[in-house]
Amino acid sequence: MPRTGVFVCWCGSNIGGVIDCPGIAAQAAGFPAVVHSVDYKYLCSEPGQNMIIQAVREHRLDRVVVASCSPRLHEETFRKVLARAGLNPYLVEMANIREHCTWVHGAEKEQAQAKALALVRRAVAKANRLEPLFESTIPVTKRCLIVGGGIAGIQTALDVADAGHEVVLVEREPTIGGNMVKLDKTFPTLDCSACISTPKMAAVAAHPDIRLYTCAEIEKVTGYIGNFEVTIRRKARYVDHEKCTGCGTCWEKCPMQVPSEFNAGLGQRKAIYIPFPQAVPNKPVIDREHCRYFTTGKCQVCAKLCPAGAVDYEQEDEVFTEKVGALVAATGFQLFNWSRVYGEYGYGRYPDVITGLQFERLVNAAGPTGGKILRPSDGSAPRTVVFIKCVGSRDESKGRSYCSRICCMYTAKHALQVLEKVPGAQVYVFYMDVRTAGKGYEEFYQRAVREGVVYVRGRVSKVYRDGERLVVRGVDTLLGRPVEVDADLVVLATAVEPAAGAGETARLLGINADRDGFFQEAHPKLRPVETHTGGVFLAGACSSPKDIPDTVAQASGAAAKVVGLLSREQLSTNPMIAQVNETLCTGCFLCVPVCPYKALERRKITELLPGHPPREREVAGVNPGLCQGCGACNAVCRAGAVEVRGFTNEQLLAEVDALCL
Amino acid sequence: MKSTLETLRKEAAHLLKEERVKFVIGYAQGTDLARTTPFFAANVRQAGMLTWTPFCVYSLVKYLLDFRYDDIRLAVVVKGCDSRAVNRLVQDNQFARERVVVLGIPCGGMLDREKVLRVVEPAAALLEAEDRGTEYLLKTDCGEFCFEKQETLLAKCLECEHNVPVVADRMVGPKVPSPARPGMDRFAGVRELEALDTAARSAFWDRHFARCLRCFACRNVCPACNCKECSLERAVPGWQQGVCWLSKRTSLGLNHMFHLIRMYHVTGRCIDCGECARVCPVNIPLRELYRKVAKDANELLGMSLPGLDPEEKPLLTTYQATDPDEFM
Numbered sequence: 005m006p007r008t009g010v011f012v013c014w015c016g017s018n019i020g021g022v023i024d025c026p027g028i029a030a031q032a033a034g035f036p037a038v039v040h041s042v043d044y045k046y047l048c049s050e051p052g053q054n055m056i057i058q059a060v061r062e063h064r065l066d067r068v069v070v071a072s073c074s075p076r077l078h079e080e081t082f083r084k085v086l087a088r089a090g091l092n093p094y095l096v097e098m099a100n101i102r103e104h105c106t107w108v109h110g111a112e113k114e115q116a117q118a119k120a121l122a123l124v125r126r127a128v129a130k131a132n133r134l135e136p137l138f139e140s141t142i143p144v145t146k147r148c149l150i151v152g153g154g155i156a157g158i159q160t161a162l163d164v165a166d167a168g169h170e171v172v173l174v175e176r177e178p179t180i181g182g183n184m185v186k187l188d189k190t191f192p193t194l195d196c197s198a199c200i201s202t203p204k205m206a207a208v209a210a211h212p213d214i215r216l217y218t219c220a221e222i223e224k225v226t227g228y229i230g231n232f233e234v235t236i237r238r239k240a241r242y243v244d245h246e247k248c249t250g251c252g253t254c255w256e257k258c259p260m261q262v263p264s265e266f267n268a269g270l271g272q273r274k275a276i277y278i279p280f281p282q283a284v285p286n287k288p289v290i291d292r293e294h295c296r297y298f299t300t301g302k303c304q305v306c307a308k309l310c311p312a313g314a315v316d317y318e319q320e321d322e323v324f325t326e327k328v329g330a331l332v333a334a335t336g337f338q339l340f341n342w343s344r345v346y347g348e349y350g351y352g353r354y355p356d357v358i359t360g361l362q363f364e365r366l367v368n369a370a371g372p373t374g375g376k377i378l379r380p381s382d383g384s385a386p387r388t389v390v391f392i393k394c395v396g397s398r399d400e401s402k403g404r405s406y407c408s409r410i411c412c413m414y415t416a417k418h419a420l421q422v423l424e425k426v427p428g429a430q431v432y433v434f435y436m437d438v439r440t441a442g443k444g445y446e447e448f449y450q451r452a453v454r455e456g457v458v459y460v461r462g463r464v465s466k467v468y469r470d471g472e473r474l475v476v477r478g479v480d481t482l483l484g485r486p487v488e489v490d491a492d493l494v495v496l497a498t499a500v501e502p503a504a505g506a507g508e509t510a511r512l513l514g515i516n517a518d519r520d521g522f523f524q525e526a527h528p529k530l531r532p533v534e535t536h537t538g539g540v541f542l543a544g545a546c547s548s549p550k551d552i553p554d555t556v557a558q559a560s561g562a563a564a565k566v567v568g569l570l571s572r573e574q575l576s577t578n579p580m581i582a583q584v585n586e587t588l589c590t591g592c593f594l595c596v597p598v599c600p601y602k603a604l605e606r607r608k609i610t611e612l613l614p615g616h617p618p619r620e621r622e623v624a625g626v627n628p629g630l631c632q633g634c635g636a637c638n639a640v641c642r643a644g645a646v647e648v649r650g651f652t653n654e655q656l657l658a659e660v661d662a663l664c665l
Numbered sequence: 666m667k668s669t670l671e672t673l674r675k676e677a678a679h680l681l682k683e684e685r686v687k688f689v690i691g692y693a694q695g696t697d698l699a700r701t702t703p704f705f706a707a708n709v710r711q712a713g714m715l716t717w718t719p720f721c722v723y724s725l726v727k728y729l730l731d732f733r734y735d736d737i738r739l740a741v742v743v744k745g746c747d748s749r750a751v752n753r754l755v756q757d758n759q760f761a762r763e764r765v766v767v768l769g770i771p772c773g774g775m776l777d778r779e780k781v782l783r784v785v786e787p788a789a790a791l792l793e794a795e796d797r798g799t800e801y802l803l804k805t806d807c808g809e810f811c812f813e814k815q816e817t818l819l820a821k822c823l824e825c826e827h828n829v830p831v832v833a834d835r836m837v838g839p840k841v842p843s844p845a846r847p848g849m850d851r852f853a854g855v856r857e858l859e860a861l862d863t864a865a866r867s868a869f870w871d872r873h874f875a876r877c878l879r880c881f882a883c884r885n886v887c888p889a890c891n892c893k894e895c896s897l898e899r900a901v902p903g904w905q906q907g908v909c910w911l912s913k914r915t916s917l918g919l920n921h922m923f924h925l926i927r928m929y930h931v932t933g934r935c936i937d938c939g940e941c942a943r944v945c946p947v948n949i950p951l952r953e954l955y956r957k958v959a960k961d962a963n964e965l966l967g968m969s970l971p972g973l974d975p976e977e978k979p980l981l982t983t984y985q986a987t988d989p990d991e992f993m
């Protein structure tokens with residue numbers, strides 16, 4: 005029979021102000037196996053903790069029930085107390101009589117008293133059946149793999165590598181840099197985006213501890229925290245980067261013209277190309293889909309001209325694996341494809357209705373117009389520019405329900421840039437709300453208003469063409485009047501959404517995505533860069549829309565978590581994970597597909613039964629490195645062969661009995 | 666049915682002679698006219714004792730479980746309803762498909778023993794049974810008897826959905842028309858119960874569950890119940906038993922628990938063969954209980970009748986990247 009001690013905490017007046025704690029303690033003394041039962045003002049305080057330790061020694065307690073707050077808050081505290089008292093730390097059970105009782109039943113004291121007592125009875129029933137649990141250790145591979153080479157991935161890579169751990173950076177585009185390097189200036193300081201991001205890109209390329217794979221994607225992830233094995237496919241670039249010097253002869257002479265992805269379709273590039281002059285690595289790739297040699301079988305101009313003989317049409321995809329201890333998802337964002345759904349803005353038929361990112365390229369000195377704001381249709385300078393905000397954001401019927409967070413600020417920036425670059429221009433901004441939370445953001449917006457940007461509160465109902473000009477028809481909801489503006493250029497602040505393929509990445513990494521496809525943090529407030537899968541971290545806009553300061557901050561946060569993990573020689577595993585009773589397991593393997601962490605696997609065992617020859621059969625097995633103890637396998641196992649330690653069927657049934665019988 | 670029987674015996678003899686299987690699990694004539702018995706034919710002579718009459722009611726598939734860990738091959742005779750049980754065991758990884766030769770017999774329905782014995786002397790010897798489409802003709806040494814199918818078949822046969830086995834390595838005998846009542850609705854009984862108000866429905870099940878003896882016949886016969894050790898009947902002595910799902914005591918509350926737990930365990934897995942209701946000694950309409958969850962699974966999750974396809978994904982175990990999962 006266990007010797008259980010019950011400790012009822014007042015939590016000052018949080019609990020003690022509603023229920024009669026000494027009464028609970030007195031009644032709990034009569035529960036099965038309870039040999040000691042007391043109450044105290046603050047159990048989590050130093051004297052409170054010492055009181056428990058003393059009681060354990062004096063009364064030879066081997067199970068402890070703490071009736072206080074949520075285990076999320078103080079379970080760890082009391083486990084440490086038990087360890088200090090010389091008991092196995094997992095022999096403590098908490099009864100949450102604060103969040104589950106006094107906080108919500110403050111007005112009905114009598115019933116709260118009864119409920120608190122029931123909760124304590126439940127905890128005692130479980131505590132009596134608790135078993136000591138032991139942590140085990142797993143080794144750590146001191147390397148980190150980062151998926152995505154935007155500013156988030158770059159920052160994480162640099163921070164982790166600077167801490168002395170090797171980093172593998174995987175980027176699917178031919179260059180790193182992501183979306184940030186496409187931008188012209190950054191709000192609110194208006195410093196040049198490329199000037200602050202290209203040095204970081206160069207630092208990645210030059211860092212001895214960073215291994216950079218561009219044109220590469222992850223294909224498979226196996227293993228668990230500290231010991232992942234990632235299969236990477238590096239797509240054929242048809243240029244041997246070992247030989248290539250990046251001299252540029254090949255793309256000078258390439259006869260093909262292809263819309264440039266880097267310039268958001270506004271400029272042209274060649275079929276053998278570098279995305280932009282400061283690309284990292286600064287060596288070209290061949291776009292097989294548009295290359296004349298690959299499409300017609302004739303050409304080979306680049307191969308003939310290349311002084312280094314680096315063009316290799318026979319190059320094939322490489323597939324290889326990397327062993328790492330931590331993974332970081334930094335897959336970033338893309339812009340919502342507005343042209344599919346926004347018929348009122350012309351479904352993308354009008355060339356002079358562009359997105360914010362296209363505007364960034366137009367206004368960028370390295371962009372297709374050399375930094376002059378010109379209409380894509382006829383190359384003339386626009387006199388009137390209309391910005392429409394929340395295109396796809398905060399629009400559940402056509403786009404996304406959330407606020408994309410960055411549009412208010414970059415629209416203010418764009419408006420100022422128009423005023424600065426086109427003297428005498430008229431700028432209108434149609435908005436729903438202006439949200440400027442951030443250091444110096446509101447001041448920046450006020451500056452735009454001061455300098456003459458006309459903010460019209462209301463949505464645009466229609467954009468249509470009238471001759472050379474576009475007519476923007478909307479409503480000013482503050483004046484309650486319809487508004488019509490003749491515009492030369494319309495810029496849409498389209499919603500931020502997870503990058504294409506983010507869902508597939510989530511699946512590969514074994515992490516969850518929310519309704520909108522953004523990766524789910526382990527806790528939105530307290531664990532924002534971690535995921536529910538151990539060893540997988542998040543950086544940047546893959547978890548929610550973020551501006552650059554937040555992205556970089558989060559990337560450094562993720563790096564700190566990675567470094568924290570990789571600095572350890574060994575990891576102790578959570579012992580509250582699933583275990584399989586191999587005798588009961590029938591080998592139906594329903595637990596395998598339901599496990600969100602891929603922690604269950606088939607194992608062959610040899611059973612020795614009296615009177616039978618040894619027989620081999622397959623049963624389920626738990627990988628302790630992967631299991632997070634969620635219990636999905638437990639629920640699906642009819643035979644009751646899989647149980648979660650610390651939450652066994654017997655323990656849970658005892659709790660139910662204590663509450664209901 | 667005579668030619669079917671001959672083909673069956675020939676197939677069985679062939680399998681045993683070639684030593685392709687250790688046993689052919691089939692039916693043999695039982696102790697009276699309207700009874701058959703499970704029969705394990707181990708040699709050619711015994712293959713000649715196999716029988717096929719309108720009284721081969723029960724499913725033989727579960728006998729495979731007795732050999733699940735033995736390294737032998739077996740043949741088993743199945744009707745349409747039982748054939749789904751083969752897929753059930755294969756899907757649950759309890760029996761490798763290549764270890765069993767399925768001898769499928771298209772079935773014209775099974776006669777209700779009680780109704781037959783009201784007319785025919787039990788001691789009469791069955792000489793031949795003839796399936797005439799809408800009726801059975803039984804030739805016995807006491808004369809010939811004709812049984813209208815719609816009147817005398819088992820209830821489950823009148824609701825038959827697959828009278829031709831859905832899985833068979835050898836199809837024995839010609840295809841016969843389904844004995845199902847035209848326009849029958851598998852969920853009609855469930856709909857009737859659903860139409861009752863909560864109190865009436867509760868009273869209905871109380872009335873039935875109160876009779877339950879907890880004899881475990883429903884579990885023993887069920888092909889979806891293939892655990893090594895049933896979680897409702899742990900082989901742990903009482904003094905060692907801590908808290909368990911159910912105590913041994915039979916009471917209305919515990920009987921409810923028993924049947925509801927069993928219902929959840931067969932959800933998405935019950936092949937609706939109707940054996941549970943047939944074997945129940947106190948006639949609890951168990952089939953309606955399991956059909957209720959089958960109906961819900963069908964309406965809410967698009968689950969079709971389990972056991973038709975061994976490759977089908979079990980209920981609630983499939984995952985798509987597009988599934989919402991913010992609750993995790």
